[in-house]
Amino acid sequence: xxxAVELAAxxxxxxxxxxxxxxxxxMQRLHALIEKSARASVPILVSGESGTGKELVARAxxxxxxxxxxxxxxxDCGSLSPTLIGSELFGHERGAFTGAVDRHxxxxxxxxxxxxxxxxxxxxxxxxxxxxxGVLERGCFRRIGGSSDIALRARVVSATNRNLRSDVxxxxxxxxxxxxxxxxxxxxxxxRERPEDIxxxxxxxxRRAGYTGLLERLVPAETLERMMSYSWPGNVRELRxxxxxxxxxxxxxxxDHINALENPSVVWTVPDPLAHTNETGGIxxxxxxxxxxxTYFERSYLxxxxxxxxxNVSKAARLADMDRGHLADLLQRHxxxxxxSEDT
Numbered sequence: 280x281x282x283a284v285e286l287a288a289x290x291x292x293x294x295x296x297x298x299x300x301x302x303x304x305x306m307q308r309l310h311a312l313i314e315k316s317a318r319a320s321v322p323i324l325v326s327g328e329s330g331t332g333k334e335l336v337a338r339a340x341x342x343x344x345x346x347x348x349x350x351x352x353x354x355d356c357g358s359l360s361p362t363l364i365g366s367e368l369f370g371h372e373r374g375a376f377t378g379a380v381d382r383h384x385x386x387x388x389x390x391x392x393x394x395x396x397x398x399x400x401x402x403x404x405x406x407x408x409x410x411x412x413g414v415l416e417r418g419c420f421r422r423i424g425g426s427s428d429i430a431l432r433a434r435v436v437s438a439t440n441r442n443l444r445s446d447v448x449x450x451x452x453x454x455x456x457x458x459x460x461x462x463x464x465x466x467x468x469x470x471r472e473r474p475e476d477i478x479x480x481x482x483x484x485x486r487r488a489g490y491t492g493l494l495e496r497l498v499p500a501e502t503l504e505r506m507m508s509y510s511w512p513g514n515v516r517e518l519r520x521x522x523x524x525x526x527x528x529x530x531x532x533x534x535d536h537i538n539a540l541e542n543p544s545v546v547w548t549v550p551d552p553l554a555h556t557n558e559t560g561g562i563x564x565x566x567x568x569x570x571x572x573x574t575y576f577e578r579s580y581l582x583x584x585x586x587x588x589x590x591n592v593s594k595a596a597r598l599a600d601m602d603r604g605h606l607a608d609l610l611q612r613h614x615x616x617x618x619x620s621e622d623t
Contacts, residue, residue, distance in 0.1 A: 297339035299332065300483055303473035309336070309465065316463050317344035322415070324400075324460050325438040327467030329590020330514030333438035334398060336467055340436055341394040349393030352386045352433075356407075357399030357592060358607060364407045365423050369414070375424025387420060390433035400460065401441035401452060402593060412456045435460065440590050470511040470518060477507055480515060484522040497525055512586045520582075520614055578613045581606075585615050 294302050296310040316323055317340045325333045334353070341351045359367055366375075370385030386395050403411065414420040415435070419428040437460050446452035470477070481503075482494055490497060498506070511517055588595040592610065596603040 294479065297342040298335050299339050300479055301473060301476040302479060303468075303476050305468040305473045306476060309467065312465055313339050314343055316340060316465065319463075320434050321462040322435040322437070322460050323463045323465060324443070325436065325465050325467060326443070327438075327440065328469050328514055329440045329585075330516030331467035331469060332515055333440075333467055334396065336465060337394070337396040337398075337436045337438060341396075341434075344394075344434070346393050346434060350390050351394050351396065352390040353396045353398060354386045355398045357402035361404045361407060364403070365410055368411065369420045370422040370425075372422050372424035375422070379424070382422070385420075385422065387414070387431055387433055388422075388429060392432045393434070395433045395435050397435065397437040397460075399439060400437035401439040401443055401446060402591075403452075405451075405453075408453045408456050412453060412459060415456075415459045470514045471509075474507040477518065478503065480518055481506075481522060484519045485526060488523050488526040490526045497522075513582070516615075517586070523614065577609060578615070581610055581613055582615055585610060 294300060296313060299306065299310065299313075301307070301309075313336065323337075323340060325336045327333055338351060341347060354367055356364070365371075366379075366383060366385060368385050368387060370383050370388050371379050373379055373382050414431060418431050420431060421428055443452050443457055443461070447454045447457050481498055485494060485497055506518075513520070584595050584599055585592075588598060592607055593603055596606045599606065
């Protein structure tokens, strides 16, 4: 744990840094480390649980660096098929493979002197790891099918919710690539480790969702107290989704869902279709009631599946016996997982 003396030595209190919000000691320390790290051009690895805002950290590094006016290019390594990773990272020439009808500039070329953010870096397959390592070591790359070297000018920031050191020990992630990517390691704290930031985040997400009333009406004092002691397995993303639900569905009783969240024996609950009424107080149509129940079931099931797998979509797809792409679409549809997360 960071002492007050140690913290004061290199931090200056601020509630926000380029979208990252928090008054806790953990967030103040992270703000300071981001500012110091941004001055250099060495690769940075952002590590932390799913939903802790790793992309926001990467964006903050870019925004406070000398590269701030240059492009910030995101590559979601977990969503790419192994055959497309090379093209997405380094580009391809026309005719390099079937379907390559035009020249394509990859992420490193698009970024130029900016920043390339490699999200879910732990999901890269071994062949792609070797390809990325070679580029980082040589400081240049070629488009697939190309014959000319292109200098690597972009800074590389990567992120993972996996324990890459354990993956290295299991030989599922290359040790040499780890050392190339993790010259600086920044750890994003879990929300349960900084409960004092919850009131600020509640206000931020409520206003962003269009709520203009008193925050005390949306989140009564008793509910806030329970939220401060809740474990938040989905971290800030879970908090944001809960606030969005409260703003969308109404103030009364929405946060009673914390009862279910705090009860690990609850897998999911399905509402009574007969509870759905139309504007005149009568029963709604069969199709509307059925759609409501299915939507509720999907959201409840997918949320617990996603949290159980700690945000690893590939693992979740295997556990649910679903196609990964279809699962990713469902997660995005229910705002449980997005490729461009804005979580703090």
